[in-house]
Amino acid sequence: xxxxxxxxxxxxxxxxxxxxxxxxxxxxxxxxxxxxxxxxxxxxxxxxxxxxxxxxxxxxxxxxxxxxxxxxxxxxxxxxxxxxxxxxxxxxxxxxxxxxxxxxxxxxxxxxxxxxxxxxxxxxxxxxxxxxxxxxxx
Numbered sequence: 641x642x643x644x645x646x647x648x649x650x651x652x653x654x655x656x657x658x659x660x661x662x663x664x665x666x667x668x669x670x671x672x673x674x675x676x677x678x679x680x681x682x683x684x685x686x687x688x689x690x691x692x693x694x695x696x697x698x699x700x701x702x703x704x705x706x707x708x709x710x711x712x713x714x715x716x717x718x719x720x721x722x723x724x725x726x727x728x729x730x731x732x733x734x735x736x737x738x739x740x741x742x743x744x745x746x747x748x749x750x751x752x753x754x755x756x757x758x759x760x761x762x763x764x765x766x767x768x769x770x771x772x773x774x775x776x777x778x
Contacts, residue, residue: 650725654718657748658682673766674751682719685711689723689730696729705736709743715751717744 664670
């Protein structure tokens, strides 16, 4: 039996997390808004990583690592983890990878805390924010 590579482990963790959110939504344990938030921020993270990879190849202005980490911290870490592996970008820099996984742990812990402690208030606020931005009409 071969050990799981870092690439596969990152994909398993990020897709597993998104799968858990989807299952919780389907079981009516989680409203739609967190799924939208994680999905949108993950797409943004993939765009940022793609642009940074392109810029690195072309010698153009790069996206700051702090911006990539902030995107991960603000609910985009599943997409960032997938983009790192798909694009083979930022997978060798140990310091970057450590900070990245720290942002994922912080975000997931924060989300878990919100879900368990402040669920009703936070989700009502998130829903009102989505309504005011008219997200549902897209």
